[in-house]
Amino acid sequence: MAESPEDAAPAATRCGFVALIGAPNVGKSTLVNALVGSKVTIVSRKVQTTRALIRGIVIENNAQIILVDTPGIFSPKRRLDRAMVSTAWSGAHDADLVCVLLDAKAGIDEEADAILTKAATVAHKKILVLNKIDLVPREKLLALAKAANERLPFEGTFMISALTGDGVDDLRRTLADLVPPGPFHYPEDQMSDAPMRHLAAEITREKIFRQLHQELPYQSTVETDSWTERKDKSVRIEQTIFVERESQRKIVLGKGGATIKSIGADSRKELAEIVGQPVHLFLFVKVRENWSEDPDRYREMGLEFPKE
Ligand SMILES: Nc1nc2c(ncn2[C@@H]2O[C@H](COP(=O)(O)OP(=O)(O)OP(=O)(O)O)[C@@H](O)[C@H]2O)c(=O)[nH]1
Numbered sequence: 001m002a003e004s005p006e007d008a009a010p011a012a013t014r015c016g017f018v019a020l021i022g023a024p025n026v027g028k029s030t031l032v033n034a035l036v037g038s039k040v041t042i043v044s045r046k047v048q049t050t051r052a053l054i055r056g057i058v059i060e061n062n063a064q065i066i067l068v069d070t071p072g073i074f075s076p077k078r079r080l081d082r083a084m085v086s087t088a089w090s091g092a093h094d095a096d097l098v099c100v101l102l103d104a105k106a107g108i109d110e111e112a113d114a115i116l117t118k119a120a121t122v123a124h125k126k127i128l129v130l131n132k133i134d135l136v137p138r139e140k141l142l143a144l145a146k147a148a149n150e151r152l153p154f155e156g157t158f159m160i161s162a163l164t165g166d167g168v169d170d171l172r173r174t175l176a177d178l179v180p181p182g183p184f185h186y187p188e189d190q191m192s193d194a195p196m197r198h199l200a201a202e203i204t205r206e207k208i209f210r211q212l213h214q215e216l217p218y219q220s221t222v223e224t225d226s227w228t229e230r231k232d233k234s235v236r237i238e239q240t241i242f243v244e245r246e247s248q249r250k251i252v253l254g255k256g257g258a259t260i261k262s263i264g265a266d267s268r269k270e271l272a273e274i275v276g277q278p279v280h281l282f283l284f285v286k287v288r289e290n291w292s293e294d295p296d297r298y299r300e301m302g303l304e305f306p307k308e
Pocket residue numbers: 022023024025026027028029030031042043044045046047048049050070071072073131132133134135160161162163164
């Protein structure tokens with residue numbers, strides 16, 4: 001976590017880390033985007049798209065809220081999955097405040113049940129956030145809020161729709177009140193400390209997800225190799241997509257390179273919007289057997305490499 005001298009800001013400011021904890025697909029990334037008001041993490045219909053901790057930063061009144069968007073929590077089987085889960089929980093233990101998100105439509109299902117049990121072991125203040133209220137009648141929400149509050153003590157319960165923005169302002173104000181007093185950790189104009197290279201890799205990965213619907217996306221990763229600002233105010237970005245097998249490389253390339261071309265075009269368009277300047281994107285596809293067992297790839301994604 002960033003350090004700044006105690007006297008760097010007036011005493012009236014507040015600043016803290018808020019971890020979002022919830023089952024895959026509960027809407028954490030959508031909520032981060034709604035709270036921050038600009039796209040900082042990728043959103044996909046497929047589960048477990050968020051692999052690393054990506055923070056969004058919000059200023060509300062005199063408070064700086066640093067959001068830690070954790071990977072979805074689920075029962076880990078593969079090594080990569082275990083890394084994601086332990087990263088998620090270490091985010092919760094390091095934070096000043098924890099938001100436990102429940103999908104209002106799904107209610108307390110098996111996954112939510114496991115999360116509530118584990119959340120009870122986190123010592124920090126916790127807030128219950130029932131998301132997707134646009135999909136559920138009011139009576140059901142009240143019953144769910146009651147059931148969850150009976151499981152563990154929450155500082156407050158919020159019923160929101162991260163998608164429509166309903167209730168999000170209220171939640172933001174409360175988070176601002178609850179983070180501890182202290183100086184800002186980040187410059188005020190900084191929306192996300194996720195390095196642009198990482199965000200750029202996430203965007204390309206999102207396009208791979210969208211275009212290749214089978215098993216493949218889970219066995220691929222993207223790294224940004226270079227990011228060069230050019231004299232004509234455009235930026236040249238080179239990225240490598242790693243897959244595990246030659247057959248997968250062929251799928252990513254597509255017939256005559258059609259698939260990779262289309263992935264690149266989509267990604268380039270979105271990157272240009274985000275950076276606000278023309279982007280030249282170069283994508284390479286490499287086979288790296290067992291990349292999901294390679295500690296270096298984990299470091300690139302901001303994850304700890306689990307020992308077993
Ligand atoms: N109807 C409705 N859909 C929502 C809401 N919030 C999120 N969603 C949808 O739920 C899906 C999952 O949202 P994400 O934000 O990617 O979920 P996540 O928890 O970050 O998922 P992981 O990264 O897999 O952990 C997306 O299709 C969102 O559009 C909401 O308030 N209402």
